[in-house]
Amino acid sequence: xxxxxxxxALLAERPRYGYEVxxxxxxxxxxTWPLNVGQVYTTLSRLERDLLAxxxxxxxxxxxxxxxxxxxxxxxxxxxxxxxxREDRPRDExxxxxxxxxxxxxxxxxxVIQTQRSDSMRALQDYTRLKARAGASPEPADLAWLLVLDxxxxxxxxxxxxxxxxxxRLLQARPAREPAPTAPAPTMRSRSxxx
Amino acid sequence: xxxxxxxxALLAERPRYGYEVxxxxxxxxxxTWPLNVGQVYTTLSRLERDLLAxxxxxxxxxxxxxxxxxxxxxxxxxxxxxxxxREDRPRDExxxxxxxxxxxxxxxxxxVIQTQRSDSMRALQDYTRLKARAGASPEPADLAWLLVLDxxxxxxxxxxxxxxxxxxRLLQARPAREPAPTAPAPTMRSRSxxx
DNA sequence: ACAGCCATGTAACTTGTTACATGATTTT
DNA sequence: AAAATCATGTAACAAGTTACATGGCTGT
Numbered sequence: 001x002x003x004x005x006x007x008x009a010l011l012a013e014r015p016r017y018g019y020e021v022x023x024x025x026x027x028x029x030x031x032t033w034p035l036n037v038g039q040v041y042t043t044l045s046r047l048e049r050d051l052l053a054x055x056x057x058x059x060x061x062x063x064x065x066x067x068x069x070x071x072x073x074x075x076x077x078x079x080x081x082x083x084x085x086r087e088d089r090p091r092d093e094x095x096x097x098x099x100x101x102x103x104x105x106x107x108x109x110x111x112v113i114q115t116q117r118s119d120s121m122r123a124l125q126d127y128t129r130l131k132a133r134a135g136a137s138p139e140p141a142d143l144a145w146l147l148v149l150d151x152x153x154x155x156x157x158x159x160x161x162x163x164x165x166x167x168x169r170l171l172q173a174r175p176a177r178e179p180a181p182t183a184p185a186p187t188m189r190s191r192s193x194x195x
Numbered sequence: 196x197x198x199x200x201x202x203x204a205l206l207a208e209r210p211r212y213g214y215e216v217x218x219x220x221x222x223x224x225x226x227t228w229p230l231n232v233g234q235v236y237t238t239l240s241r242l243e244r245d246l247l248a249x250x251x252x253x254x255x256x257x258x259x260x261x262x263x264x265x266x267x268x269x270x271x272x273x274x275x276x277x278x279x280x281r282e283d284r285p286r287d288e289x290x291x292x293x294x295x296x297x298x299x300x301x302x303x304x305x306x307v308i309q310t311q312r313s314d315s316m317r318a319l320q321d322y323t324r325l326k327a328r329a330g331a332s333p334e335p336a337d338l339a340w341l342l343v344l345d346x347x348x349x350x351x352x353x354x355x356x357x358x359x360x361x362x363x364r365l366l367q368a369r370p371a372r373e374p375a376p377t378a379p380a381p382t383m384r385s386r387s388x389x390x
Numbered sequence: 391a392c393a394g395c396c397a398t399g400t401a402a403c404t405t406g407t408t409a410c411a412t413g414a415t416t417t418t
Numbered sequence: 419a420a421a422a423t424c425a426t427g428t429a430a431c432a433a434g435t436t437a438c439a440t441g442g443c444t445g446t
Contacts, residue, residue: 002286009295019397028294039435040407043398046433062442069357080296080307083314084349090406091197091228095346097285099223099339100204101275112275119278143368143373150364151290151357152281158353162346169345173338192442196405215423234407236427241405257414259426283436 005079007043008052012076017063018044022165028185030145032129032152047072053149094159098166102173109170117163124156200274202238203247203263207271210251212258213239225325225340242267263387289320291353293361297368299365304365312358 008136010016022040025159026033044066047053052072056065068076092114101109131149198220205211205219217235221228241260242248247267251260257316263271296304327343 002288002291003434005288005292006295009299010364013298017397018399028298029291033291036435037397037435038399038437039316039433045399062397077264078356080292080302081297083311084289084292086318086351087313089288090345092350093200093284094279095198095343096197096201096228097275097279098346099343100201102210102342103223103273104204107275115276116278119280122274123281142227143297145298147361148287148290148294149433150360151287151293154353154357154360155287155350156281158349162349165349166342167347169338171344198406212425213427231407231409232425233409233427234405237407238405240427257425 001038001044005065005076006048008041008072008079010078011047011066011068012073014111015065015067017058017065020063021066028144029099029135029148030142031149033144040052077141102170110167113163113167117160120156120163124160127153127156198238199242200271202235203242203271203274204266206242206248206261206263207268210260212253212260215258216261222337223339225329225337225341227340227343241333279280297365306361308362312355315351315354315358318350319355322348349372356375 005106006025007021012020016024019037019045022037025035025040044053048055048066052069052075053066053189054069055065058064096113098109101107110142127149131138131153134146134149201220202216212218213235214232216239217230217232220230239248243250243261246264247270248261249264251262254260292309292365293304295301296307319364322344326341326348329341329344
């Protein structure tokens with residue numbers, strides 16, 4: 001329920017109209033998570049339906065404003081102060097994938113890992129580049145965006161490390177078919193990426 | 196689309212009936228992600244609707260088997276060999292939360308972080324305990340489950356690190372109101388957790 | 391004139407998920 | 419006999435998401 005609460009939080013700052021909510025959301029997350037405008041309006045309707053927000057008239061330009069309600073503030077407070085438990089997060093698709101891949105006999109798991117790692121590292125570099133650009137920009141980059149970006153970096157790094165770890169577990173589980181070379185061939189494992 | 200593909204992968208190993216799919220799924224993920232039986236049946240229906248699976252008769256006990264189709268295998272192959280891009284993952288609710296929390300003026304962000312960290316560290320310990328139990332158990336623990344468990348650990352660790360990092364960014368952003376003590380008071384930051 | 395952004399909205403669809411109904415078989 | 423587990427399914431809903439329709443306003 002990220003979008004829902006996100007929109008609610010933006011309304012808590014001040015009443016906003018739909019299009020404005022979208023821009024605000026995208027600015028905070030630095031375009032990392034684009035938000036379809038349509039979704040803003042569906043979300044606003046649903047918030048209104050649930051009495052967490054309400055229509056708050058229109059301005060001279062004809063913008064339809066929405067404002068948070070008391071119930072909305074309460075719900076938001078609850079959201080902010082309640083930790084997000086790992087159990088009620090969406091299932092980790094990648095973990096499931098690898099867990100099922102190791103049992104598939106007509107599949108090269110090492111290749112799956114390799115492909116994923118390449119992509120994760122590419123993502124990592126993208127983020128690094130974004131961060132560099134944000135730091136160099138004249139205006140001080142939005143704090144919110146920096147945090148989001150950092151989150152992505154930390155996650156991607158963890159993912160790469162986990163993939164490496166999985167490779168290790170695999171070698172350990174099934175004895176190498178080829179007679180293992182005394183010094184393991186330095187294949188394209190993860191290398192440290194400059195931060 | 197974790198469940199959908201997960202079920203498909205299980206059918207790829209051999210035809211299975213609904214209840215069996217559930218047990219298999221939960222075994223692989225070690226009960227980390229419980230799966231409502233009902234969802235298995237809805238998923239199977241949808242897979243059948245999309246021609247990725249098909250009914251495959253029943254056995255003596257009356258179990259309704261489902262088998263993967265050629266199209267299903269193709270789709271599965273695609274799933275396995277295509278990396279999961281960060282962009283098409285569900286939005287990170289925690290990141291959004293903190294990104295919006297830093298802008299809220301009637302909210303103690305440090306407390307939000309603190310609460311979340313406590314929970315993440317609790318989760319981390321739970322996983323560690325689970326791993327210990329799995330290692331001590333007589334039967335060699337399911338490789339799939341170990342990988343899933345490791346994924347959770349890596350993610351939780353990254354999350355804690357990120358939370359610490361956020362705290363740092365915050366102190367850096369808004370100059371401390373209290374005259375900063377020369378040596379920063381060792382508050383309850385993250386401590387290394389035995390693995 | 392035309393492209394493009396601003397702005398609002400709706401219809402339709404997906405996956406995930408739960409709650410419930412129903413009955414057979416097995417264990418205590 | 420009661421409780422638990424095995425087993426199959428349906429109805430209903432939430433949240434996320436996209437595609438489309440519609441129109442005003444702005445810059446080239």
